[in-house]
Amino acid sequence: MPRDIDRDEAWRLLEGGAQLVEVLPSSEYEEDHLPGAINLPLTKLDRQAEGLLDRNRPVMVYCWDIA
Amino acid sequence: MNDHGTALMKCSTCDTPIDECAFCEEPDCRTPICYECLNVALGQALPQPHVHGG
């Protein structure tokens, strides 16, 4: 089951080399994204996750906010 | 007019009736804006359909 995390844990994951994924549309990603994050919009996840992500490393996903 | 007989302004972006401008909080603002439209304009929120209680 995916684990919900807060900002401090997000920062630790970032520093620890986790794969960061922003799932918002690309226009949102282009303006601002977390350092090192790649863009994998939700609608393209199925097709692109395999090629872009290493399933043996931690992955952190995020979008705009909790809404 | 609202129930107290006070004229309501309308958000200059979405036309929703509002009591005061969300940016300057003045009831006689010339370009009033609602909280939702303001948050989107300032990048504090993503655009969403929004409704108001007035």
Add this chain to the structure above:
Amino acid sequence: MSPRAAWRLESLGFGEVYDYVAGKLDWMAAGLPTEGTNAMRPRAGEVARKDVPTCGLKEMLGSVRERVRRQGWDAVVVVNEERVVLGLLRSKELESDSDLLVEQAMRPGPSTFRTFVHIEEMAHFMVEHELESTPITTSDGRLVGLLLQMDAVSRVRPDE
């Protein structure tokens, strides 16, 4: 959106998946760095004056006015011991009766804005709405500084 993505990744065989539920808004509200086309644009948190005078609810307006005017300011942010913004005293409120408590004279619950809002947008709105100053806060309401219209405008139009 992110919960669905997290669950979908897990169903695709990704073993260690985390969902940063508070998201990019939370990250930027904390003043943490970002990348992208907006990352280099100046933001409200950088331009806001961190040395804005503050006062408490129960102080006397007269003594607060005297103190801040001596420091060359005509605005004061009313905060509690956690530095959470409770009110604002701009020049108009500072002219109130000296014997009033700050909580009686202040403008309660003023509009506040996040540190990551771009300065162009703030300058535009402050000029359009004739707003001299506005508190900039963290997402939990703690004061970062006071953004002055003149500072926002001069950052956007430095040659004028």
